Amino acid sequence: MKRLEASRVSLTVRLTVLFALVVGAVFSGLGYLVHRETAAHFVELDQALLRDKLALIRGIAERSTGPNDLSAQLGAALRGHEGLLLRIDTAGQEIFRLGAFEVPPALRDAPAGLSWSDGDMSYYGELNTLPLHWDAQAALEVYAAVDTHHHRHFLELLQRQLLIYIALSIAASTLLGAVVTRRGLRPLLAMKHQAERVNARDFTERMPVSSLPVEMRGLASSINDMLDRLQRDFDRLNAFSTDLAHELRTPLSNLLTNAQVTLAVPRGGDAYRASLEVISEELQRLAKTVSDMLYLAKTENDASLPSVELVDLASEARSLVDFYEAVADEKGVRFSVTGDARVRGDRLMIRRAIGNLLSNAVRHAPAQDRVEVAISLTAARARLRVSNTGEPLTADQRRAMFDRFFRLSQGRQRLEGEGVGLGLPITRAIMSSHQGEVDVHCENGRIHFTLGFPREA
CATH class of the missing domain: 3.30.565.10 (Histidine kinase-like ATPase, C-terminal domain)
Structure with missing residues (x-):
């Protein structure tokens, strides 16, 4: 039932829907690619920023003489870095903090970095361990993160704009596809109107092969060949019908004439017998003609x-x-x-x-x-x-x-x-x-x- 209903959908609608689906799939894939690459680029920027700050912290740690000196130098060096969050621990004690920064437990188990959200805020952070030259038994645990909420807002805006653009593109491509399909199928409509003019009284109409697109010329040529065959068969059928009428008219006329002459006046038995012999001969010829016609029709139509x-x-x-x-x-x-x-x-x-x-x-x-x-x-x-x-x-x-x-x-x-x-x-x-x-x-x-x-x- 579904296949029957689908077959009733016009070719214009099918091509238009197909064109819209293709355009939608292409633009959706392109939008997904743009969104993914943009998000990956922001992550690379955040990683580069954290690598720079980690290099700065490593240099300060190598020059510092103790925890207090390290905290003082870091405070002076990192003053005014908006969006940067730091927490540095050693031996389980915090020695420096920059910004309101609560370390998520999952960050300890994410050596490649971690992205997380906290309410309306979002962050990207890494955990790095640095050696201490003043205490060989301890090490610095540097929890560094950057505020990425502006990145997230930009990606959300980009996603909305991409969705709107994709929707508008699908709508525009649907309208454009309908127009283009209708124009592209005009030769088919011309062939349809040409075929409607073909009837039993006029087989001369043919498809305009030279004016059709290359893709439709083969179909038009095949239709013209079919019309040529139909015209030949139709002409032959007309000739056959005419000849058949003449062939049957002669013996039937002979039979009727002989019967009328015989019945016109009373006759003897020999006259009736002679008349019946003539009638029998004509009937035999007529029966043979009909038999041959049936045999010919059967042989020609059954290969x-x-x-x-x-x-x-x-x-x-x-x-x-x-x-x-x-x-x-x-x-x-x-x-x-x-x-x-x-x-x-x-x-x-x-x-x-x-x-x-x-x-x-x-x-x-x-x-x-x-x-x-x-x-x-x-x-x-x-x-x-x-x-x-x-x-x-x-x-x-x-x-x-x-x-x-x-x-x-x-x-x-x-x-x-x-x-x-x-x-x-x-x-x-x-x-x-x-x-x-x-x-x-x-x-x-x-x-x-x-x-x-x-x-x-």
Whole structure:
């Protein structure tokens, strides 16, 4: 549910929030770094001050003759040092104090120095031990500290200013990010408006690739390619619908005319039988057309094969030749099958593709012709070629040969024995399902249809 709600957030809002988060993270890190380094610098200054005072105390201790002399010299030397706190003990007795300074117990166990607070005041102190030249058995314990409340106040002020600046920066970056994102996404809005103008009546609209940013040109080109494919498919679908209407109109018109003529006047049994035979013939042709259309649609839209096995092309070709010899004998057409190859695929589909080519060759071959089936192997392909004598085909005819309902005869009137024009489109769809191809070319007065299969290893 959360993922669904997140997907409804606009891209502008997402980029703006992301930009604000990045700016906030960068400025927060920078503010933390500035605050930490400033605090560390103040500590270094305090340490340097205490080292200077400790050096001064060491020099005075070396020149002094006793505790009283040391206290007098320190009082004279350290007079007027604001913020400096000192307490010097020896043998457990205090011999000098500067300022109201209560030594915290934790300072004795902090050799690297200690920071602490006392009410509104804050301090940094160190404990150092110095030798006494007048008493080798004792030593000076020097508790030195500096008042750091002004440092703390400065750091607190700096922290507040940094927080205010970070908050203002995040707010400004959010507004600026929204403006920049909207301007940056204008090409997408232009693509959206362009796409809205595409409809079933007008497929000519395309994305303006050259005017888009480099990052969006690939997307626009892909959309244009998709629109080109859709337009080709849509045009082909329109042509198919028109051709289909014409193909179905003719047999339906024949059926209706024959039925009306038969029913117009009373007739004898032979007349009714003849009429029913005509109707039966038209219904058979109509049923075959519908069956071929369904098979073609299924083959084109489903790239998977029903079954895959090793298919012997020569064996299938000879089996089909035996089937078509009965029809070919009427025209005196003979067959020859040469070569051998095996491919992987659906045997029934391959058999239908070969059968379509043989049926086409027998139908268009002249009397006493020879239909040759030649099977060959190349490095990457197994080829089956069906050849028959025929008139040379023009380039336009060869290109349109595999379109639905295409016929060599002009117009839509079907010549005797001519099919409906679905055999070759079915063959192409079958070869496409097998990652193969089918082509046609003319040479030396013969027409050659060739099926190319991926070669079986």
